[in-house]
Amino acid sequence: MSDIEFREEVRAFIREALTTDIQRAGELMTSVFANFDATMTWHRRLNEKGWVAPDWPEEYGGTGWSLNQRYIFQEECKLANAPSLLAMGIQMLGPMLIHYGTEEQKAYYLPRILSGEDVxxxxxxxxxxxxxxxxxxxxxxxxxxxxxxxxxxxxxxxxxxxxxxxxxxxxxxxxxxxxxxxxxxxxxxxxxxxxxxxxxxxxxxxxxxxxxxxxxxxxxxxxxxxxEGWEVAKYLLEFERGGHNFTIDHKKQMAKICKQAVSEYDSEGRLWAQNPVFNNRFADVAVDALALEYTELRIKGALNAGGNPGALSSLCKVMGTEIGQRFNELSMDILGVQALPKQLEALEPDFQGEIVGPDYALTTMPEYINNRASTIYGGSAEIQRDIIAKRVLGL
Amino acid sequence: MVVRLKFSATLLPSVCWGSEEISTMYIEFSDEQRMLKDSAEKYLQDNYDFDGRQVVVNSEAPFSMQHWSMFANLGWLAMTFEEEVGGFGGGALETMLLSEQLGTNLVVEPYVETIVLGGQLIARGGSENVTSQCLDSVMAGEYQLAFAWAEKHHAHAMQDIALIAKLKPQENPSVIQLNGHKTVVLNGAAADGIIVLARTAGNVGEMDGLSLVFVPVNTKGCERRSYKTHDGRNAAEFTFNQVQVPADHIIGKVGQAQALLKPVMQQVLLSLCAEAVGAMSSLLTATVDYTKQRQQFGRSIAQFQVLRHRMADMFMELELSRSLMLAAAWKLDQGSDDAERCLSALKAKIAKAGKFVSHNAIQLHGGIATTDELNVGHFFKRIAAINSQFGTRDDHLSRFSASFQY
Structure with missing residues (x-):
């Protein structure tokens, strides 16, 4: 199957399985986590299709997809605003058990991760x-x-x-x-x-x-x-760090900024999209995002050719999160006070009431707030720089 | 040339700009490309030491003819010319590979001026008369070219060019007559022939009406004042006083310099940026090595976290630049519509990364890097010179942001 056909198949499935209520939970994500119930519903639907753990080996319930296919799947899910699945079982523990677990542990725990029975x-x-x-x-x-x-x-x-x-x-x-x-x-x-x-x-x-x-x-x-748990933990941390494609997130952020910039006006009464200073600041971050996109593609190219991404994955963690934070700041500047209303109930996917302000303003401040954590978790930006200094530069 | 990149068609929704989507980027260089890189790496490492470079830079000579002849013998100068004119048919990837090595080794010889810029303009748009005068000797390393475009107070916008070239003047209808002045013509001191950007029609502020005119420097009325530049290269001021050249010295079409300049300037931007990537990688290596051996406070300064993190940042800036460089070269060879946008991203990135890496290389070396004696400061000056040419960071960010699909 060509990548294009594969993408069509993924899209067809998503169109059918990703119902509006689940999709709304994805739209309203303000961190790496979506509404729990919606997340687990989506998890179970993917499991019914056999697509919940594409990165696992086929014998344990993986999909047997190529790297490209896995990337396409991830991309389509994000672009369709599917909630992100909880990483702790599928991305972290699963691969670790497959590598280090006993036969009993694998036989007992892996199916329960796939089914969503264990969280x-x-x-x-x-x-x-x-x-x-x-x-x-x-x-x-x-x-x-x-x-x-x-x-x-x-x-x-x-x-x-x-x-x-x-x-x-x-x-x-x-x-x-x-x-x-x-x-x-x-x-x-x-x-x-x-x-x-x-x-x-x-x-x-x-x-x-x-x-x-x-x-x-x-x-x-x-x-x-x-x-000997440290070795296990290090293996797992690599999955935590390496398992993320920042480019897809960045593209979604850029799309949102574009939408905001053609709807909101600056202090001189121009649309933000016509403010040259803003455009240059936006371009500044977008250039880094593009550079990171090609860096991620280089890594995938190297992986496809049987190579190892090495410490480039630390680079991606640092740059990916820092770029994401810079995009958050741009959105905050566009919205001004419109980012301030605290509407926790409106962030629930089943909220039926009236939202204060435009829909695209609802998540901006929570995202800005929550993304401060992105350079702390999963090995802080400082720890990643330590890793680069030690492992790449030999310092 | 083997370039293996996997593609799927235009599938991303319009919210994400970029006209295409690549699934992976893995550039598998051909044997010829690998040989080019290896040959450049080996020749330059074995023969192009910094002290030797400085002897040339501090002499009257604009650069080393000996090295330049070797570049010709090694086939580097003919590499990117079409086979029909005696070249090897290489493209952007070849330019990138070679330029990166030139940057890594701080080469002062005018590869970008004579080959990537001047040579390509003539190869792509020169008349039979002009081509036969110089193209073979350019590839043989026996003829130097320069592009004369900037004018006083107008060092950024080509459309502001005012120098007049009169076609078919009354006194002699078979010639083009030039009057005016050109400033900071890089490689101008060494040039045997220059390509002058001149106005044959239209008004200042318009790209239309600009033409490229080939002028051998010994043409009557062409005055040259030569000097060196801060990055160790050569340049000149040119004054044209009733200079007459044959009508077929127009390069490309009359009044349409832009059509020919655009594809050539893309290669020039790539070459300069690849050179900067090479220079940055040398600076990072030098800084890592130096901080490991430099002892202060009873230990090597590489043990201080503030310096380790700075070097990690230098590494990241370098690698992000390299990713854009690879993508831009590949897009140019593909003839992608997206190449221009990618090149602007690259030039803007280089401007920031180049400064960050070179400034911090000096900072971490300390006082010694502020002297003429160490190569670090000379890499810094070359990067500054690259940043000064063909669009600043702001220019390229503006061009890049013009591609936003608001």
Whole structure:
């Protein structure tokens, strides 16, 4: 099948399966997460089609698509305003289990990720361990065939909806900090777990803090060997970083700015699209976005040819998020005070009331707010620069 | 030439500009292209050391004839000319590969002026008379060209050209007569022939009515004042006082310089930007090496995070520039409608990235890089010269933003 035919097939499916209510949830996304119920409905529809985990090997439920096809699929979903699926199960844990999990773990967990029966959250950061993840202190102490887990995890996205959490825990204090870490799977309804929601700057709860008080977990839930969890975690982080195409997001942002710029007027009564200073600022960011687009294409070209993207994926993480933030700022400037009304209820896909201001203004300020986190999560912009300095430049 | 790029047709909705969509970009260079790159890399690394360059730059000579002859022998000068005129038929990718190496090694010889610009104008639009006078010797490394276009106070807009070329003047209807002045003609000191952008019709402010006129520098009434430029190259002022050249010295069509200039200037922009990419990569390498060995506060300064992050930023600016360079070269070879827009993005990016990388290379080297002795400052000056030519960052951002599909 040619890429063009494939794209047509994807579009046909999306036209049918992506109903207006789910699509509205995608339109109203103000961060990497969409409304939970709509997200899971879309997840299940994709699973029925067999398309929920295109990146997985076919034997585990992947699609067997080429890199191009996977890219096209991702692009079409985004352009159609489909909600982004939760990355924690499909993008992060799945590939990691396929690589490091036991046969039992794979047989039990992978189908439950595909079906949406399990919703995973990620227990990495702690109040005292952010960028310096290896300093984490949540402990797992052996007690017979179980571990007893104590401590707390923070910035745990969607923990309030999750029934499972994968955690990095300390199983040894010997040697380097990295050497005493293990990777373990935990039930969220286990006794001793408490979830405290954290209200974000936009007024919405996406993050939580999860507390562990003598939580008992079977040793069989360890992924990889005891004290070798760091290696597992690094593998997973690469999936977290490498699994994103920023160009599609940027194009959507640019399309939105274009729409705003031909509808809104500047302080001299001109449409923003006719303001030369604004146009040059917009072009400045758009040039970087174009350069990043070709960098992403270079990476894909290298991958297709059997090569390795190497630290170019750190470049993409840094530039992709920073460019996204610059686009947010342009939108804020165009809208002026129209960005200010706080309308949390209008961001729900089933909202029936009247929105204050134009529809395209609804998400601008929440996006601007939430995108500040994009250069912090998934390895901060500073950590990425450290990686480039060390691994590419050999410093 | 093997360029493997996968394409699907125009499928993106109109909200996203760009006339085409590439699924992947993987430029697989042909054997010939690889040989060109390897030969340039090897010859220049083995023979083009900085000290030797400085001897030439500090001499009266405009550049090294010895190197230039070698460039000809290695086939570089004929590389991008059509086979019918004795070239090898190379395109934008060849120009890019070679120019990048020239930039990496800080070459002062006038490749862009004589080959990419002057040579191509003549090859594409020269009459039999003009072509036979110089094209073979250009490719053989025995004839130098320059493009004389800028005028005092008008160093940015070609449509502002005022120098008059009178066709068929009453006193001698078989000639073109030029009067006026041209400023900062790059490679002008070395040039054997110059191509003058002159007004044969129309008014200042119009591109229509501009013509390209080939003038051998020894033509009567053509006065030259030669000098060096800050980036170690040569240039000249030209004054034309009743200069007469045969009527068939018009390059391209009378009054339509733009038609011929447009495709040639695209290659020129690519060449200059590729040179800047080469220069940036040399600067990054030099800075990384230097900060590793430079000791202060009892350790190598490469251990300081503020410097490590600065160098990571330099790396990112370089690689983003390189991505645009590859895309622009490829689009030019494809004859893509999008090439012009991509080149403006590239030139704008180079202006920012080139400054960022060169300024920080100097900053991180410290005082030593502010001296004539170290090559770092000379790369910096070359990048500044590239940024000064054929459109500033603002110009190209404006052109790029004109493509927005509002």
């Amino acid at each position: 995973w959250c990620q227990g990495y950061s702690e109040p005292g361990a952010g960028s310096d993840l290896a300093s984490l202190k949540t402990s797992a102490v052996r007690d017979g065939d179980d571990y007893l887990i104590n401590g707390s995890k923070i910035w745990t996205s969607y923990a309030q909806f999750a029934n499972k959490i994968f955690c990095l825990v300390r199983t040894s204090k010997e040697g380097k900090p990295q050497a005493g870490i293990s990777f373990i799977l935990v039930d969220m309804d286990a006794e001793g777990i408490q979830v405290d929601p954290i209200v974000g700057l936009d007024g919405v709860i996406e993050q939580c803090q999860v507390f562990f008080d003598n939580v008992r977990v079977s040793v069989s839930q360890l992924v990889g060997k005891e004290n």
